[in-house]
Amino acid sequence: MEFTDKAIGIDFGGSSIKMGVVLGKQIIAEAPVIIPKDYPIPTELIKAIADQVNALKEEHCDIKAIGCGVPGFVDTPTGRIHNLTNVPGWVDIPLRDLLSEKTGLPCVVENDANAMGIAEWKLGAGAGYQHLICLTLGTGVGGAVIVNNQIVRGSQFVAGELGQSSINYNGRVGAYNNPGALEDYIGNNEFAIDSQRAYLEAGIEKFIDDCSPAALDAAATAGCEVAIACWDDFARKLACTLANCCWLLNPEAFIIGGGLSNAGNTLFTPLRKHLAAQLSAPFRDHLKIIPAKFSNEAGIIGCAVLALEMADA
Template structure:
């Protein structure tokens, strides 16, 4: 059985896994992210290779933009020294193994298509609603990377022209309105109080409070889901996908808002479209990165 190292690099932690060719996780652990990142990453990979000498490859999913063909991180401002790093060539030289690298949201989408709730669909958009809004496009089983590794940056589609300033430097990007960060801002704007604590509500409690009838929470839920439905509709107008998979930290509370989102998307559909919840949670990026090698 082939064994692949799957690596998911986030802003605060790195998740490692050793994955079999059919997706079974043979080992799985997490360490803090440290910078400068590359030498730290190489050190960890060398340790994995010593512990698993029969590894056949290393797949890496990372935040930021990646040129998947060259294996170079083309854009990432938060991780010191990571932007511009030739990850593929350096790690291949250090390990003698095949290395593939892609954006973490793309890897999460690949996991859902190969192993999860998007199996059997040809054109899939995976939306990751966490701190920000990420996207991965998988058409006919292949990641759509774009010319510069920037395809699928759904969070930076402009939803409200001249709207809120985004971290990318532009105004009105979707992730300023559809994300955990957006929920936190909306809660402040609507002065949503958790009756159980008497304090400002937390994003993870917002949809439950709305379901329980808290007026301000209902207002926030309405604003959030209306914007979310518009994002999905706009993507369909451009991509004509047959399935949208929704995951990420905010989706953990989907029991309290899923049917309402479906209701809001329905009148905006241009063609038939399936919306499905992601099967994988935090392990999606690690599993999907391993799938880069299995491909």
């Protein structure tokens, strides 16, 4: 698929907001300022975002539209945010209309995991697949579901929250009062805490910083049995949710991105093993598990793709 016009993609990250001008698969210019998210009032943050968009417009006068990806529940047709994850005050905010008003550009707003999935499906590792599930693994677990070459948003446009699927109905109670939610076991923080505990049970004391995904990947690569076992347990938990997805939707492939996916075969080898063990041949034999292509750029690129599709509709 070719996109020959320019659009701005905006990605609400964990602590800051990044944006860039996208042409095709490339971010050709970034905003001069990375915007922190700790503005006390949503309208002040929206003004800061619009100011950076307008700065990019001065250098790229042929920008066609804006796409904005946010970590929360969005009414996609109206671009209205129901609420943002861990951002106080962002309840029932008409983000699309406010950004359009302040920049003079058409705007579309989407869940950030959907934006990542759209980038991978349209232009990245999932190009050519019609039945696809994309996951992003980080502080939380986000998902995007593509069925019959269409993204699935659901009746209220909030489908694909795979991190909230339960792997244990008697398990840890998450933010939405749902016991056993996947991301309460394999999110960055939870993975580090559980790994620190595993080291302690093996008679080894570790600081929590020594149990980050990057540190655990390095330790497993060096042959540390505790780290290898931690990654195996992580993969087994993730495979539980992926197996449920397979039995329900029979995808062709899973595309896995986010910071935790940087572990490569440390994660993907046990994940393939545990997932295969839970599936019968029609679901398993042609299934692909593929690392995402765009890494941290996926959100910006996916938002730009959505913006151009909206502008051309």
